[in-house]
Amino acid sequence: MTSERVLRAAAVLVALAAVVDPAFLRSTQVRPTVVVAHATASDRDLAARVAATLESTFAISRQDIAGAAAYVLAGSDVPEGWRPPREAVVFAVTSGPGVGVRVLDLKVPVQVSIDSVAPVEATVSIDGSGDREVTVALLIDGLRLQEVKARVTGEDTRVTVPLTFVPARPGLARVRVEASATGRGIAVADAVLDVTARVWRVLVFDGRPTYAATFVRRALETDSRFHVTTRIVTSRASAVQTGPAPVSLTDTRALDAFDLVVVGAADALGAGEAASLERYLRERHGAVILLPEGTDDPVLFRLTGQEAWQEDRRAEPVRIDGGDGFTASEFFWPARWPPLVTPLATFGQAAPSAVRKFPVWQMPVGSGRVVVSSALDAWRGRASAAIGFSAFWRSTAAAVANATPPLVSVTLARRVLLPGQLTEVGVLTFSGGAPTARMRATSGAVSAVRLWPSPSPAARAVFDWQSEFRAPDMPGRYQLEVTTEGGASGAAELLVVGADGDADAWVAPASDGDGLAAMAASAHRGGVVPEGQLSALPAQLAAALKTAPVQQPWRPMRSVWWLIPFAACAAGEWWLRRRRGQR
Structure with a gap:
């Protein structure tokens, strides 16, 4: 009977303690939450080693979370858009000197035209000394296009490798460089290049048939980059046109569809056309090329702001430097040059009389651009300098039309x-x-x-x-x-790359030196720990955090293990009673 009472009392005490749920205070050491982050995929393995070193002492998170006590940045850079709390401690773990091969810099142009040569320049770092060979490969959208071998000698650790390719499709091109050397790993870096295939819409409008506008138009028509629409007024009742050309330059809606307007024989036009072209320049931010024929030209006067002009006839043709060069002997100068004039062509042999006189020049009108050809008979020399004349006007038209923003x-x-x-x-x-x-x-x-x-x-x-x-x-x-x-429509292409760890993850060039991570560490009561001293990081991080023991409530009866003695006591008391024949 005594044993039964003892077991029953013990079971009752356990049950009562569970109902009361007593609490006791005890000192405990809190495990601070530390976020381990990295900026590029090349630092992913280093970040994993940092997390493994700290996980026995701290609560580790590989993603940025609110309330983190400290941040440890693996590598030299900081993650994009990362902003640590002011009170957080930041440490940086940088790669050791023996890093093998790294791509320190990858230079590509921001934008190139389709079918043009795109230059790429990669700066590669390789450790060691003596003669070493590094292989640099260029991949465009995953396709290997070029491979160059470069040698590094002596104590040099860097080499710059020029690469080129010709883009074959418009849009974004993903440029990747792979650098490798014998006995070392492969380093990669990515960049993006915008390949454009814009076709400029050009309106050539002649107030009457002129040689200058005709030969400029023919030069543009031979270039596939231009889509030329023409209207030539042959008489008051008739005109010749190609494509959906506006009947008059006063049609502002039709004018806005063009990137460039070439006007010949503007002296045959009136004040309405001049006002419409000025509106096109100021509000559409367009471009106009004027090929004047006479002195009474309302369009020329209004767009340049100059009404007094002087004729200049030379006995012999003068060579003009523009493109591959061409000649002219009749010129038409403003008596007073407008401000902000930019020369597009100059005289081959400058003379005192040629000071501030430019055969072809450009000036801004609002947000637009007007180009004036003061060389009235430059078209005459096209036979002896056809390449120069045509090349000049193609390059000039391309430059000013490209500056016109799309609709x-x-x-x-x-x-x-x-x-x-x-x-x-x-x-x-x-x-x-x-x-x-x-x-x-x-x-x-x-x-x-x-x-x-x-x-x-x-x-x-x-x-x-x-x-x-x-x-x-x-x-x-x-x-x-x-x-x-x-x-009207417009578009922009974007590239969504794989997340960190995927095969198509984006890899930025490696930084040379401690970089932004070290700056963040010095600004947030932390320090820089080399990869070779990674074992010392937990102690340095704990000292910087200065975590003191805290008093926390301890409720022992909330442990499920108390079910074992409760069940044992209750079962033992029941077994003893059944053995004696009691219920």
Whole structure:
């Protein structure tokens, strides 16, 4: 009977203690939360080693979380958009000197035209001394196009390797450089290049048939970069035109569709055409090339602001430096040169009389550009310098037309995005009404993107819109298309790359030196720890955090292990009673 009572009492005491749930205070050491982060995929392995070193002492997170006590940055750079709390401690762990091969810099042009040569320059670092050979390969959108071997001698550790390729498709080209050497790993770096294939729409409008406008038009028509539309007024009742040319230059809506307007025999036009061209320059931000024929030219007077002009006839043709050179003997100068004039062609042999006299020149009109040919008979020398004459006008027309913004301009704050990453969008249009935007994937899937007016005012007759969206979850190429109510459209391509750890992850060039990570560490009560001294990081981090023991409540009865003695006592008391024949 005594044993039964003891077991019953013990079970009851355990049950009562569980109901009361007593609490006791005890000193405990809190494990601070430490975020281990890295900026590029090349530092991923280093970040994993840092996390393994710290996990026995601290609570480790590989993602940025609120309330983290400290940050440890693996590598020389900081993650994009990373902003540590002011009170957080930051340490940086940098790679040791024996890092093998690294791509320190990758230079590519921001934009190139299709079928043109795109220069690429890679700066590679290789450890060691003596004669070493490094192989640098150029990959465009995953396709290996070029491989160059370079030698490094003596104590040198760097080599700059020039590479080139010719883009064959418009849009974003992903440029990757792979550097490798015998006995060392492969280093990679990525960049992006915008390949354009813009065709400039050109209107050639002749007030009457002229040689100058005819031969300039023929020079542009032989270049596939130009889409030339022509209207030549042959008499008051008839005209010759190619394509949907406007009947008059006063048709402002039709004029806005062109990137460049070439005007010949403007002395046959009136004040209405001159006012329309000025509006085109100021509000459409367009470009106009004037090929004057006479002294009474209202268009020339209005666009340049100069009404007094002087004729200059030479006995012999004078060579003009522009393109491959051409000649002229009849010139037409303003009596007073307007301000902000930029010469586009100069005399081959400058003389005192040629000071401030330019055969072809350019000046701004509002946000647009007007080009004036003061060499009236330059077309006469085209037979002896056909290449120079045509090449000059093609290059000049391309330069001024390219400066004319498209009817719809779409810009992205980031062209290379990770899945789910947020980016901002800017849209400029030259027509009223709300434009519509949509995202189109290479698979054909389409999703709408909402646009809203920008709070900051744009220039006159320019409408500014903005938006933001998150990148799709599936890596690949996407096209952001914007269409206005008038039918004008524009687009921008973006590249969604794989997340860190994926095969197609984006790799930025490695930094040379401690970089931004070391600066962040010094600004946040931390320090820089070389990779070779990684074992000392836990002690340094604990000393910087200065975590003191805290009093925390301890409730022992909330442990499930108390069910074992409770069940044992209750079962033992029941077994003893059954053995004696009791219930």
